[in-house]
Amino acid sequence: MLHSGVHLTRGQIASRLGITRSTVSEVLTDLQEEGAVVVSKVTHSGGRGRPAEVLCANPGAARYIAVDYSHTRVMACIANSTGQVIASGTASYSPDDGWERRCRAGIELARGLEGDDVHFGALSRIAIGLPGPNSATWDSGLPSATRAEPFHMVSARIRELFSQAFGVGIMVDHHIRLAALAEASAGRATPIRNLVYLRMSTGIGGAVISSGSVAQGAHQQAGEIGHFIVQLDDDALECRCGRRGCLETVASIDALARDWAHLKGQAPDRAAFEAAAAERDPDAVALLEVAAQRVGRVLAMAVLVSDPGEVVLAGEVPRYLPDFVERVQAALWPSVLSTQHVPVRHSNLGEEAGAIGGIVALMAQQRATEPQKEASMSPNRLEVTGAPRVG
Ligand SMILES: [Zn+2]
Incomplete structure (x- = not known):
């Protein structure tokens, strides 16, 4: 009850729950000891009765941790029971680092965020977002070290390592799916129930939200729009x-950046390409226009299959060209039914979208399992829910 952000006295809590005041006091004393609940103020009724303590969830008590892995860095966001982010941080690693090292980096990062104002005594659960398809191997000692290790194998091992470190329930999902969940629900009074989401960054990842649920798929790979093959000739480059x-x-x-450097006879350099795009270098603009057209055509298949209400583009690439989104839309519309001429727009969220989506997912999971205990934590199922307060 207090996790919803309300402030109540012991008497009010007892009457709302319909249980005795002594039982409520016993439970609340335990919660106060573990730091989950604090006294927000003391009220005097004006009569001769004892002043009543008004209790609320401790805003500094970490309830949820979301850990978001990309190919090059891990971000951790710590949220209290109302979904407010109370601490966050990032740590970088080499794309060549295996999952043991990445897990260690994530665990150390999250632990390092515990401090005077943030404590983990009431921690409930952790969400971990992973990039996919699996781009890293395990550093040592584990049987599979191939790039093609199935997502569920990787996620099971990561779940185990975090579970040992924190002793709470862990959910693992594709970080783009979590980001799409954040896009559809964070801070919105009315969540978006049908959405196609594409993130164009150092990789290209997608997710589809259909009838309020993020599609997972039989192999946990629904929405991998970035791996639609668009080049069939012998020059086609190998993908991760x-x-x-x-x-x-x-x-x-x-x-x-690679193709632009090739045109200029230079070594590939991301910063140089970004500068050229910002200065409207004709070669950079032409490459981005072709990219927008290809993206629009690939998205058409996702739109035909899932019939979304809108298409959202996230990541850096759509921001390189002022009319990138319009160009994607212009390539998309002729390839879908006229009733599916849905708007294509930029994401409202930044780099923290995956972590925020993790918190959104954990809060939905918490609501779904209450009033049962943690043991009944449901399997991963990402659903668009109300409007949790994040950030
Ligand atoms: Zn691929």
Whole structure:
């Protein structure tokens, strides 16, 4: 009850729950001892009765941790029971680092955020977002060390390591799916129930929200729009998924920077390409226009399959060209039914979207399992829910 952010006296809590005041006091004393509940003020009724303590959830008590892994860095956000982010941080690693090192970095990062104002005594659960398809191996000692290790195998091991470190329930999902969940629900009075989401950064990842649920798929890979093959010739480049010619190999930041450097006879340099795009260098603009067209055509398939209400583009690439989104829309519309001429727009959230989505997912899971205990934590199922207060 207090987790919803209300302030109540012991008497008010007892009458709302319909249980005795002594039982309520016993439970609240335990919660106060573990730091989950604090006294927000003391009220005097004016009569001869004892002053009543008004209790609320401790705003500094960490309830949820969301850990978001990209190919090069891990971000951790700590949220209290109302969903407010009370601490966050990032740590970088090499794309060549295996999952043991990445897990260690994530665990150390999260632990390092505990301090005077933030404590983990009432921690309830942790969400971990992973990039996919799996781009890293395990550093040592584990049987599979291939790039193609299935998502569920990687996620099971990561879940185990975090569970040992924190002793709470862990959910693991694709970080783009969590970001899409944040886009659809964080801070919104009315969540978006049908959405196609594409993040164009150093990789290209997608997610589809259909009838309020984020599609997971039989192999946890629903929405991998970035791995639609758009180039079939012999020059097609190898993708991190192990195949050739995926959208990601022609429209990600690295791909665009590489192609632009090739045109200029220079070594690939992301910063130089970004500067050229900002200065409207004709070669950079032409590459981005082709990328927008390809993205629009690939998105058409996702729109035909899922019939979304809108399409959202996240990541750095759509920001390189002022009319990138309009160009994607212009390429998309002729390839879908006229009733599916849905708007294409920029994401409202930044780099923290994956972590915020993790908190959104944990809060939904918490609501779904209450009043049962933690043991009955449901399997991962990401659903668009009300409007949790995040950030
Ligand atoms: Zn691929």
